[in-house]
Amino acid sequence: MDESLAAKVIAEIAAVKRIPLESITIDSTFEELAMDSLDAMNLLFSLEEHFGISIPDEAANSIKDIRSAVARVERILAEKNSAQG
Amino acid sequence: MPTPSGRRVVVTGTGVLCALGSNSAECWSALREGRSGIAPIQSVEMTGLRFQNGAEAHGFRAEDHFEASRCDLIDRFAQFAVVAARQAVSEAGLDLSGPARARVAVITGTSMGGQASLDRGFVAIYKEGKPRPHPFTIPLTMYNAGASQISMDLGITGPAFTISTACASATHAIGQAFWMVRSGAVEAALCGGSEAPFSPGILRAWEAMRVVTPDVCRPFSRDRRGLTLGEGGAMLVLEPAERAVARGAKILGEVVGFGMSSDAGHVTQPSVGGPTAAMAAALDDAQIEPALIDYINAHGTGTSANDATETRAIRQFFGAHAEKLAISSTKSMHGHALGASGALEAFATLRALREGVLPPTVSFNEADPKCDLDVIPNVARNRQAEFALSNSFAFGGLNAVLAFRRWA
Numbered sequence: 001m002d003e004s005l006a007a008k009v010i011a012e013i014a015a016v017k018r019i020p021l022e023s024i025t026i027d028s029t030f031e032e033l034a035m036d037s038l039d040a041m042n043l044l045f046s047l048e049e050h051f052g053i054s055i056p057d058e059a060a061n062s063i064k065d066i067r068s069a070v071a072r073v074e075r076i077l078a079e080k081n082s083a084q085g
Numbered sequence: 086m087p088t089p090s091g092r093r094v095v096v097t098g099t100g101v102l103c104a105l106g107s108n109s110a111e112c113w114s115a116l117r118e119g120r121s122g123i124a125p126i127q128s129v130e131m132t133g134l135r136f137q138n139g140a141e142a143h144g145f146r147a148e149d150h151f152e153a154s155r156c157d158l159i160d161r162f163a164q165f166a167v168v169a170a171r172q173a174v175s176e177a178g179l180d181l182s183g184p185a186r187a188r189v190a191v192i193t194g195t196s197m198g199g200q201a202s203l204d205r206g207f208v209a210i211y212k213e214g215k216p217r218p219h220p221f222t223i224p225l226t227m228y229n230a231g232a233s234q235i236s237m238d239l240g241i242t243g244p245a246f247t248i249s250t251a252c253a254s255a256t257h258a259i260g261q262a263f264w265m266v267r268s269g270a271v272e273a274a275l276c277g278g279s280e281a282p283f284s285p286g287i288l289r290a291w292e293a294m295r296v297v298t299p300d301v302c303r304p305f306s307r308d309r310r311g312l313t314l315g316e317g318g319a320m321l322v323l324e325p326a327e328r329a330v331a332r333g334a335k336i337l338g339e340v341v342g343f344g345m346s347s348d349a350g351h352v353t354q355p356s357v358g359g360p361t362a363a364m365a366a367a368l369d370d371a372q373i374e375p376a377l378i379d380y381i382n383a384h385g386t387g388t389s390a391n392d393a394t395e396t397r398a399i400r401q402f403f404g405a406h407a408e409k410l411a412i413s414s415t416k417s418m419h420g421h422a423l424g425a426s427g428a429l430e431a432f433a434t435l436r437a438l439r440e441g442v443l444p445p446t447v448s449f450n451e452a453d454p455k456c457d458l459d460v461i462p463n464v465a466r467n468r469q470a471e472f473a474l475s476n477s478f479a480f481g482g483l484n485a486v487l488a489f490r491r492w493a
Contacts, residue, residue: 017154018153018154038158038220038221038224041220041221042157042219042220042221044220045217045219045220048216048217049215054216
């Protein structure tokens with residue numbers, strides 16, 4: 001797992017939920033962070049904006065925690081880079 | 086004429102915020118002192134627009150009323166609705182705990198809903214080249230956001246919906262709520278309207294219609310050049326008189342009638358027949374004679390066509406009694422807050438009856454032979470009116486009129 005990418009995702013969540021960075025770890029689930037479906041939607045939107053990517057609806061539905069969010073962003077970025085390469 | 090079956094309906098709470106103030110006391114003191122809230126628009130970059138003035142609610146800051154995370158999810162127009170509703174419920178001392186909350190209706194009016202949020206979303210797409218707008222754009226924009234946010238904020242589980250009839254929205258909303266309380270469909274209602282039209286796209290759309298004055302709104306004055314847009318919200322708590330008296334509530338006035346009509350004519354050109362029919366319907370509904378009306382809070386937008394046509398409608402309907410009527414347009418102070426206007430004006434009318442002071446038409450310079458009514462120019466008048474009408478005539482030819490009575 002890309003540590004700096006994880007840190008960026010966590011920072012986005014902290015900003016979206018307006019909660020302290022320290023309250024979020026790589027193992028936090030959205031449920032633990034009291035993120036409802038709108039919060040999740042807001043987070044995915046800010047990740048899309050931040051990384052210049054598009055997260056498909058099916059993928060979005062399966063992202064329920066930080067780890068899966070980071071993994072998905074990592075994969076999309078990798079696909080994007082290989083397509084460009 | 087059929088007798089409307091039902092109960093007497095009174096107003097036990099009012100909440101209001103607009104360019105004139107952040108609550109009912111501040112707004113009323115401006116109305117009676119004839120202070121206008123119209124000034125150069127500050128919230129939008131106005132370079133290049135043919136008009137510069139508006140009636141903005143400068144005193145309103147979302148973060149004073151909502152948690153930061155909730156501010157993102159509620160457009161300014163719905164924020165106005167919620168804050169006005171909280172004020173009205175608090176003043177009424179309305180019990181919203183337990184099963185009572187299922188017997189309360191929430192009916193809001195708005196003309197443009199959260200289109201300012203949609204405008205921002207479109208800037209993101211068309212100007213900034215982003216692939217999509219913010220995911221909250223839909224819940225921010227939806228016209229029913231005011232009713233929904235009020236019901237969530239106050240825990241009201243009864244019927245809740247929104248009426249959008251342009252500049253008559255709030256009057257239609259209050260009228261519908263009045264009928265529902267009168268008939269016994271609900272035990273109480275929160276009703277009114279809210280509007281927040283200050284966004285670059287919306288302002289330019291209004292500019293393009295050429296109905297906004299480059300000056301300030303001067304209803305019924307010969308030198309009037311158009312309307313001035315305003316923003317704000319107002320909500321009323323309606324309940325049966327018997328129940329309000331029984332629980333010792335302070336009664337602020339009575340709603341006695343509601344009438345509607347449609348011009349079935351031109352989309353923007355006002356008619357005489359439609360407004361006349363709506364005033365007649367309101368008085369029929371109230372079962373009172375036209376000669377009992379003392380005061381009319383006019384639609385009075387300050388456009389050349391509206392004010393002259395409204396004058397003709399009033400003269401046609403009231404005949405000789407028109408000479409005895411006192412009429413004013415409080416839009417000269419709070420601006421034309423579109424779908425909120427009817428609620429701001431219902432508030433002004435209720436206070437006028439209660440205080441025995443009729444608010445003026447300010448910025449009035451010169452009598453117009455086409456508007457030859459007593460329009461209370463510039464200075465409020467001490468006069469104890471017993472019955473009053475509040476007129477709202479919308480683009481699209483949809484007319485709504487409320488009749489109020491002083492509660493003595």
